Amino acid sequence: MVKTKEALDLVGRIKDLLWEKKAEGVVALDLRKVSESLDYFVLASATSTPHLQALERHVQEKLEEEGLRPRPTEGQSPRWVVLDYGEVVVHLMTPEARDYYDLEGFWADADRI
């Protein structure tokens, strides 16, 4: 079973790391009630592509220091980067991509944490 406490700690840690690098619109969703297969999403917007890369690098490096590595994903997009930490999946997007895919709207029933 999912260790909720540990996953929630990770969500908090990721939010802090994103704020440190001035990510915009940082939102965490608890999807467990609205999805059979997803647990937590952390969403954040970057102001530019270099900012997007900086956010990705920062989260990845800091969590790696704590022994956490994301699962390999298959080739990232310049508008949307995903870091998959198992129960917690981080979506870093440009504002346009975030509007367009509207993941928050799609899972509007999910609890924000």
Add this chain to the structure above:
Amino acid sequence: MRPRLSFLLLGLALLALGGVLSLPRASGEGLRPKRAGSLPEMGLVVAARDVEYCGYHTPCGPGSRTDTIFYLRLEGGEVKGVAIPRDLFSPVAGGKINAAYGRGGPELLKRAVEEATGLVAERHLILTLKSVARVVDAVGGVEVVLERPMRYTDTAARLFIDFPAGRLHLGGEDAVKYMRFRHEALGDYARLDRIKEVLGQVLRKAQNPATWPALTRALGEVWRELDTDLALEELLPHLPAVRGLRLSLATLPVREGPGTFLYVDEEAKARFLAAFFGAAPSSSPPQVAVRLKGLPELLPWAEAFLAREGVRAEVEAAEVAKSAVYTQDPEAGAYFADLFHLPLLAPHRPLEGVVVELGRDLLQ
């Protein structure tokens, strides 16, 4: 990193915890979370264009024949697809159905498919082999298990297939070869079964949010070269809906006719379509032989799970690449596919009862 339970195991574990299994299924349905947004409802003809030859040994791009034709019905959280054999005789096309696209474009192909299936085809999506390879690459390839080596050389088609037996991970280009291979006893039917298998895996991988950025990029790149009346902009925002999609694929019942033509088996078709599209999964376990096949670590759990449903299954340990429910009985298949949250694949090759295959993909 902590191991993540597969969506199947997690889903079942949650169901078990909630005591939902002890409730009648109808009440269980009500407890399912509601999902915001869903895919647009439509009947869609999906076909892949073979390679065209400008001269001997000189392939020069996508051709006008469509060797792979599927009718897909998107409705709510479900995709149901019927594979149509390429040698099927089509009166409106005046020949084999794989020539319809070349003779009259997507409109004639849609009419030919409607004629064969009796189902409404509103939209079309004509792929190229290159675009299929690109999409398979975007989801990180597919896993297959070959019982025998697969070898075939067609110099003219520049098709060189040489796969050893055993478990293989195939990238896009190799996956296309795997789907094109036709040189065995069951020929085209076995090819359609392999295509169903790859489609099932691609959809499963597309359900993982981690593949979405790569997938959207790949689709953006290949969409231009596709012949379709679907706008990518209209589809992409529905990507999160793929998360909850369930897939069932079967082959249209046909019989052999004069020459190399196949004809729709009208009687079998009526029965098959009614069961495939009409029936909701029954509320009690269907009376069929059930075989569980897969990884030794999953079998005891699955056996116990079925026993709680009152189903006794034969058990077989085996290497399985892709988890799915295989059967030619659409009603029984719908029940077990629903129970295990797995795609339902109806192969053309003879198969007794229902086979539930559980592979490593569930543990990843």
